Amino acid sequence: MTETYRRPTARIHIESRECGPEVLERLTGATYFPERLLGPAIVTTVCRAGGHLLYVTAPSVIDGEEQVDYYLGLLHGGGPDADQESVRRRRELVRVLPLDDATTRWLSTKVLDPVSPRAAEVRSVLREFADFHRSSGADVRLSYFEPSEPLEELARELELPGTQPSSAHIPLGTKHSGREIFAAAGIPVPAGSGVCHDPGALASAVAGLAATGLRELVLKLDSTAFGGGLGNALLTLDGDITSPGGDTVEERVARALPGAALMDPKLTWQEYVTLMKDDGVIVEEMIGEVPLLSPSFQGRITERGTVEAVSTHDQVLADDGQTYHGCTFPAASGYRQLLIGHGLRVGEVLRERGVGSGDFGVDFLATRSGDGWRLLGCEINLRATATKHPFTMAVGLLGEEPTPDGRFEVDGVEYVYEASDVIMERRYRGLRPAQLIEAVTGSPIGYDPVRRTGVVLHLMSPVTEFGKFGALCIARSREQASLLMRELRDLVDGLTPRG
CATH class of the missing domain: 3.40.50 (Rossmann fold)
Structure with a gap:
């Protein structure tokens, strides 16, 4: 908190x-x-x-x-x-x-x-x-x-x-360490492999997963240096890759690996292999169930050594399903309490492994399970996360911490929000933050401290060179928050010529 x-x-x-x-x-x-x-x-x-x-x-x-x-x-x-x-x-x-x-x-x-x-x-x-x-x-x-x-x-x-947390604990934030911590906390994870440092070992690990019937896989650099999913690559195997033939399954996989779709478009496969030698790569089952949501827990280990729940969000990902663009608060009610419980257990394991204090975040995949939901551990971040700035702003503006069940409630009224770090168009280039501020504060959608709803801008400087900025939309329902985000885009569209 x-x-x-x-x-x-x-x-x-x-x-x-x-x-x-x-x-x-x-x-x-x-x-x-x-x-x-x-x-x-x-x-x-x-x-x-x-x-x-x-x-x-x-x-x-x-x-x-x-x-x-x-x-x-x-x-x-x-x-x-x-x-x-x-x-x-x-x-x-x-x-x-x-x-x-x-x-x-x-x-x-x-x-x-x-x-x-x-x-x-x-x-x-x-x-x-x-x-x-x-x-x-x-x-x-x-x-x-x-x-x-x-x-x-x-x-x-x-x-x-x-x-x-101390930088000495950074290795606890790698993908493989995350899987070990989830296991220690009793939290299920997607089927996956150990750490591979060369294409041969990677082909063998993929072949082992393919033998169980898996055909959609995600490769993950085992490094904390690649945030936002940029260290991932998506691999689709042909349906007959394990059928009898002259080549081994490992050989067929090895030929397929360079065709993996790298989330970082500026990386080549050979560069990925070079990074693999130093950092290692793990392979995981690509969860393709629909609906598939990406809830996130934010926690903190206090200076007294207690583990606290800070917030929950549902992450908004890019079309590739790997790259973070924004979030909504709070996480869906159907799995929020389960999410909080899982996150606190991860925090306890981190504390047991020597983490003395500081922020941590835990990402999950949420899939339907009968009438309820199943959460699979995805990633642990031993730091603040991209949800920290909208959440901290919302706490400051509303003047309230979340309730024990993870909601914002002020004077009996519940508030939610939607936040984005990637409001971006080429035609926004050349705009200045002062123009965005003037447009938003001069419109009905600007944040109103009396109603406690409206749009708050952030990360505005990139708009001038890159046509990119961010915003937090606080409202009394998810629908109203989404409407505010759309109205903000319409407002900024009106500041720039089309063409």
Whole structure:
């Protein structure tokens, strides 16, 4: 759960996505990833807690002042009738600290760059901020998205606690370790293999699964560096691959493997094989049942060592069924309690294996089983997940934590939301965040703090170069949330010419 603020609060945010730089190069607009939690940080730390926020980005936030003012005004109103003195006081609590570096290096690497004068200036500001607020008795923390040695080094230099598990436990987040943890928690998983490091071993593993009748399989790089399903490949085998013939099944599979559909379109099969040698690949049964849903549990191991349920979502995936695009909250009622129970058991196993504190996420596949649902363990993320920024924003705006059964209820009214990180069209390129803000706040769909419903924008900077941005749509029903998302797209379509 989010923290209860008893002391003055001060937060430094370095929301670095620590997957491989080569992966970031292939994710549209990923260089702007560090700003994804800017809005939630402002709403929770500044607007709700009255605390101080130092938010580091690289590259710079486009239309940064307009974005900060937009988030500051979500709860209190930022129009011409706003109390300007109150607005000024809140504005003084926020500082966005940019490094003008648009490379795909990790943000933590940019901040710790030993030869960059600007990085040295940033580190000096971080030290001054941490020392000043610590001396004033504030609860000062370094917030980051996922564990890494550079971020832990920075936390030690600043003498601050971090918010994520130790990087020593990163191997627990691999695909094969995830299957072992699911087994220890008593949670079923799709049929699958051990880790394969060469095409021959992979062909043998696939052949073994094919012998059981499986023909649709998913290959998964056994690495935490490939987020969003980019390390996966879909393999379809011919129906007669195990029939008698001159070749062995392994030989037939080996010929079929290069035809696997790689989720990362910029990877070749040979590059995938090279990655396999270092990271390994597992093979799993491709679950093709309809309907097939992808619920996700978010949990946290507290500093006291207790495991807590934070949230549940149903993930919105791309047409390939592998790549994350967004989510809806909460997860469907038919399996939500089962999802929470499974997620908590995974957290207990992680704690038993030495994870002391921090965020974790657990993805599942949900299929019909008689009159109910069956959940299969899919993946464990030992970090925050892509659902964190919409959930944190919703908690901040609604001013409530979820109920024990995982719902938002305020004054007897239930609220749900739909969120997307991938609202993207080529014709949106050239728009600026300030234009999006003006359009949404000037329309009926903008977030209304009285009704507690409406559209909240996030990750806006990529729209200018890539035509991509994100949004959170809070409503009182799933249908209303989906309608808000459609109306937002129509609104932004109207800002750009077709053709």
